Amino acid sequence: MLLHFIFLLKxxxxxxxxxxxxxxxxxxxxxxxxxxxxxxxxxxxxxxxLIANKRNIIQRLDIxxxxxxxxxxxxxxxxxxxxxxxxxxxxCSCDGYHAENFGMTWWQYTKDNCYDxxxxxxxxxxxxxxxxxxxxxxxxxxxxxxxxxxxxxxxxFGELKFxxxxxxxxxxxxxxxxxxxxxxxxxxxxFCH
Ligand SMILES: [Zn+2]
Numbered sequence: 001m002l003l004h005f006i007f008l009l010k011x012x013x014x015x016x017x018x019x020x021x022x023x024x025x026x027x028x029x030x031x032x033x034x035x036x037x038x039x040x041x042x043x044x045x046x047x048x049x050l051i052a053n054k055r056n057i058i059q060r061l062d063i064x065x066x067x068x069x070x071x072x073x074x075x076x077x078x079x080x081x082x083x084x085x086x087x088x089x090x091x092c093s094c095d096g097y098h099a100e101n102f103g104m105t106w107w108q109y110t111k112d113n114c115y116d117x118x119x120x121x122x123x124x125x126x127x128x129x130x131x132x133x134x135x136x137x138x139x140x141x142x143x144x145x146x147x148x149x150x151x152x153x154x155x156x157f158g159e160l161k162f163x164x165x166x167x168x169x170x171x172x173x174x175x176x177x178x179x180x181x182x183x184x185x186x187x188x189x190x191f192c193h
Contacts, residue, residue, distance in 0.1 A: 003031065003078045003131075004046040007107070008061075010084060011053045019115035020107065021049060024082060026167075027124055030178050031131065033169045038183035039135040043078075050081075062088050063097055063104065070102050078134065080127070082107040093149050093156075096130045100137070103130040121179040125162055128180035136186065151185045160185075 005028050007021055028047040035043050050069075052061060061083070070079045081104040087097040095106035105126045110116045129152055136144035154160035163183070164176030 001041065001043045001078055002046060003028075003035070003043045003080060004073075005031075005048075005080050005082060007047070007049045008081055008083045009049055009051055011051055013084075013113070014049075014051050016113055017109070017115075020109070020120060023115075023120045024107075027127070027178060030124075030165065030169055031127070034128070034165075034178075034180060034183070035131065035135060038186065039139065039188055041135065041138075061085060066104055067099065067102060075101060077101065078103070080104070080130070082123070082127070084109070091145070092129065092133075093152055094126045094129050096126050098130045098133040098137075101134070103127075103134060105130055121176065125179040125181065128183070132181055132183060132186070139188070141186075147186065148181065151181055155181065 005024060007017075007024050009017060025047050028045045032043055032045045035041055062085075066081050066083075069081075073079060078101045080102075083104055083106055086095045086106045087104060090097045092098065095108075097104045105123065107123050108119055110119060129148060132148045133144055136147065141147065151160065155162055160182055162179045162181065164172050164174075165178040165180070166172040166175060167177045169178075
């Protein structure tokens with residue numbers, strides 16, 4: 001499977017957010033590792049930028065237009081859009097949306113558009129929420145929606161900590177670079193395959 005991250009930028013901000021994009025490129029490699037570790041699946045990764053302009057998507061951008069872009073490219077590639085806007089509607093308990101081979105999340109910036117190491121990790125965690133839906137769905141887990149939302153609630157409202165990884169993708173207690181849902185709770189083992 002190819003997992004293709006697409007960082008969506010406004011035309012007028014296309015020269016900004018270089019630090020975010022550098023992080024996203026690292027995050028892409030991280031998710032290759034994380035998916036292998038937690039879902040026992042090898043994925044290829046691609047990562048690039050899409051500028052939202054008149055020639056591709058300009059109107060009020062929302063999920064239907066992103067889905068159209070996804071189908072135009074290749075419906076068998078798992079496209080994951082990192083967007084500067086929230087989904088108008090979602091059944092998720094976070095600012096993201098999932099469908100077959102499709103994911104989107106709100107990639108949040110600070111008010112002054114500066115790079116914020118805390119905020120990118122929060123963005124990263126929301127990405128793990130949507131990836132979990134899709135990987136569980138692909139593994140034919142009928143509870144691929146509920147199980148993610150249950151664990152997510154434990155993160156937000158209970159005692160469960162988000163998993164923290166350092167720049168070498170090792171689990172860490174402090175100085176984390178990547179934050180994810182605790183995928184060990186999905187109880188996926190090699191015996192399932
Ligand atoms: Zn969800």
